[in-house]
Amino acid sequence: MNEILETLPGTTTQSLQSDEPKPEAKTRDEFDVEIDGTVGQPFVDNPKMSSRNCDVFYAEKQAIFDVNVDIGRNEIIAMIGPSGCGKSTYLRVLNRMNDTIPICRTTGTHTLDGEDIYAKDQDPVLLRARVGMVFQKPNPFPKSIYDNVAYGPRLHGLTSNRSELDDLVEASLTKAGLFKEVKDDLQKPGTGLSGGQQQRLCIARAIAVDPEVILMDEPTSALDPIATAIIEELMDDLKESYTIAIVTHSMQQAARVSQRTAYFHLGRLVEVNDTDKVFTNPEHQLTENYITGRFG
Amino acid sequence: MPINTILITLVALLIFGYFLGRKRSLAVAGSTAKGYSDLHSLPSYYGYMVAVWAGIPALIILLIWSAFSSSIVTSMTISGLPEQMQAQSKQQLGLVMNEIKNLANSGLIANETDPIKQAAAEHYQKLTHINTMAKTVVVFVIALIGLVLAMRLIKPETRARNIVEGVIRWTMIICASIAILTTVGIVMSVLFESLLFFTSVSPIEFLFGTKWSPQTSIRTDQVGSSGSFGAIPLFVGTMLISAVALCIAVPVGLMSAIYLSEYANKNIRAFAKPTLEILAGIPTVVYGFFAALSVAPFIRNLGESIGLDVASESALAAGLVMGIMIIPFVSSLSDDVISAVPQAMRDGSFGMGATKSETIRQVIIPAALPGIVGGILLAASRAIGETMIVVMAAGLSANLTINPLEAVTTVTVQIVTLLTGDQEFDSPKTLAAFALGLGLFVTTLVLNIVALHIIRKYREQYE
Incomplete structure (x- = not known):
């Protein structure tokens, strides 16, 4: 290096x-x-997910260049970098959300527990139940709070009767730290909640199908500091049961919640290291420039 | 001066006033130390202001004067007539007045033998002349007063721009009110004629009667003129045909909307959407003969081949063709609202591991439902009001049936038949058309209000 x-x-x-x-x-x-290769420790033993030689194209334009990285079990990995650097695009590679964009093409090898998620016999619909996603803008469906959380379990037939579903909804809302606030309003529309509550509802909705990995694409960028703090605490709890990859524009947030941090620059993965190291002693000049605020 | 000469002269005066005002503002501004920058508005606004001041009061006076002067002149002429002539009935007096007016306008007063009429015509001519003179003088005096006042108002601090803005605003308001007032006028006229109808036929019979046979007798001994005005068969026929039409239009329209907005790629959409909308642009008379000459015989033959008794003018044929016609109403509006559902909803659903059709059924359709319902209701209003297709394809016999294979008639068709041909305007038969029109109007109005309400509610959802 x-x-x-x-x-x-x-x-x-x-x-x-x-x-x-x-x-x-x-x-x-x-x-x-x-930029030639990634510095730091992009690879871990026994990774939950891993990508090798990942390229992503939007029509003719290449958005991601040769990304190689592992995501460890029960860790929170933060992806930072300036706007347009490809971190969100890479996140959407991991649950094949990019497949829903017709002009988008992904190459490389991507595995979940060693299983190729882009294999021909792999169903992206089932994959997305295993790799859940929380989006930048809270996007609850225009349904009741209950129906929002029950959406995934109903789709995938996770419960056999109403009381099981009730329990699952309650458990998911509890895990997302929202149950106390909404337990009397489960039939009210999810869109009527505040922004922070909506985002926690989306997290509850994602964990209701019991995914293995949760991808979060700037989950707090539309929220105020208090709601952000609540969600950050929540992430810390969730890491016990799930692997979390979070894209964030806030370096403080990356420093607070993550164990490892990946720095993307212009479609390339520049550096992956322990979060402490990235923010105190970055290996790459570009990373240092970014975290010290020289650009981005 | 005749009225068009007054108007042309007035316009010339306004143009003159514009340039005068503009020049005056420049002169006023020029006299200050800092030059034009002292003016509150651009010079042309002062010109407009002068034109507005000169024109609008004069025009209003002209309008009011013209509206009332002829009746004033007429009544003054009448009061100049001898007493025994004034004692005549209104109609006769009107006739006499017409005679006098024609005499005055013909310029052949001297040839008239009746000295009373001759005198009256001369009196009328004199009054008209005075009236025109007075009108011309008053209008131009007011225009000139306005012009002079406005000229005196021009100072650098005068807010000419705001005044002109206010005038434009009121012009817009007046234009908008014309449409509204016309609607109110139509409703009122239909309403009063209907009330007239209800004096000869009881509303109970009209609303709940099941026999429609509007032939009233001209002579008392005429046969076949029962004159029953039960509108139930007509409204049932309308509902039946509209229901058939909606049964075609809603599924086909909705499915095409979903295909166009969710599945079709850009090129297909760019071609298919306008093509589908062409359906709404085909004249209904074309649909009408298509229904009467192609579809109706086809359905009858098809029915016969499987042993069904189908009337040659069936509700089914009219409804089918009407359904095709209103597909674009459903598909185009639904397509718009489905496309308006935020991408975040789709992402959220896909991210939960839902397939495309699950996403459409469980997230997109419910989110777009109010808009879709709005589209369907607009299509329904259109189907209820449709005339040409049903005139040609559905027949005239007012059967009370809900069997789409039989001939039925609709409200609109009956309005057409009631009013075509030579009619007395005060017979219940003719007035029934107004009552039917009112019923139709109320039905579509209610549907439109419901549709607009739903669309408005939908708008609030994502704002």
Whole structure:
């Protein structure tokens, strides 16, 4: 990795630190050429999910270049990076949500518990029940709170009668830390809740189908600080039972909740390391530039 | 001066006023140290302001004057007539007045033998002349007063721009009210004619009677003129045909909307959506003869081949064709609301491991349901009001039946038959058309209100 650092032209680094925005834009293009492989510890023993040689294209445009990374069991891995760096796109590779975009094409090998999730006989619909997702904007269905949580279990036939379903809904809402607030209003519309409650409802909805991995795409970017704090606490509890990958724009959030952090830049995975290391002693110059706020 | 000359001169005066006002504002601004920047508004606004001040009061006076002057002149002429002539009935007096007016306008007063009429015509001519003169003078005096006042108002701090803005706003309000007032006028006229009808036929009979046979007798000894006005068969016929039409249009329209918005790729959609909407642009008379000449015989033959007795003018044929016609109402509106369901809903559902059709059935349709219902209700209003297809394909006999294989008639068809041909305008037969129209109007109005309400509710959902 010292080689990589050395290959970075000194002029580029300097101009990045300058205050003028225009040369900076130019140097980003130069970096684009220079990122070569990922520094840090992208791989772990016995990973929950892993990706090798992942490329993603939107029509002719390549959005992700050769990403190789493992996601460990029961860990929270944070994905950070400037806007448009491909972190959300990569997250959506992991539950094949990109399949719903007709022009999107994904290559490489991706596994869940060693099983190829892009194999021909793999059903993306079933995969998404195992790898749940929480979106940036809370998106409860325009149904009652109960029906929102019961949506997945009903789809997949997880319960055989009403009382089992009731129990599952209650358990999911409890895990998402929402049950106390809504237990008397289960038949009220989910869209009537506050933003933070809606997002916890979406988390409850995701964990109701008992997934193995939960992907969170900037889950708190639309929420106020108090709601954010509640969700961050919730993530800490959820990590006991689930593996969580979270995309976030907030470096403080990444530092607070995650064990490992991956830094994406212009479609490339630049660095993966323990969160402490990334935020105190990053290996890559680009990571340091980003977390110290020089760009992004 | 005749009225069009007054108008043309007035317009010329306004244009003159515009340039005068503009020039005046420049002069006023020029006299201050800082130049034009002292003006509150652009110079042209001062021009408009002068034109508005000169034009609007004059136009209003002209309008009011023209509306009332002829009746005033007429009554003044009448009061100049001898007493025994004034004592005549209204109609006769009207006739006499017409004669006098024609005499005055013909310019042949000297040829008239009756000295009373001659005098009256001369009196009328004089009054009309005075009236026109007075009107011209008053209108132009008011226009000039307005112009002078406006000119005096022009100062750098005058808010000409705001005044012009206010005038434009009121112009818009008046234009909008014209549409509303027309609607109110139509409703009122239908309502009063209907009330007239209900004085000769009881509303109970009309609303609950089951026999429709509107032939009233002209002579008392005429045969076959029972004159029953029970509207139930007509409304049942309308509902039957509309129901058949909706049975076609709702599933087909909804499915095509779902296909277009969720499954079709861009190219197919770009081609299919306008093509589908062409259906709504085909003249209904074309649908009508298509129904009468192609579909109805086809259905009758089909029915015969499986041993069913189908009337050659069946509700089914009319309903089927009408259903095709209103498909675009359902599909186009549903397509719009389905496309308006946020992508986040689809993502949320796919992210839970739902398939495409599960997502459509359980998330998208419920979310779009109010809008879809709105579209269906608009289509239903259209089906209820449709005339041409049913005139041609559904027949005229007012059978009270819910069997779509029989001939039925509808409210609109009966209105057409009641009013075609030579009619007396005060017979119950003719007035019945207004009562039917009122019933139809109320039905579609209720449907439209319900539809609009649902659409409004839908709008609130994602805002």
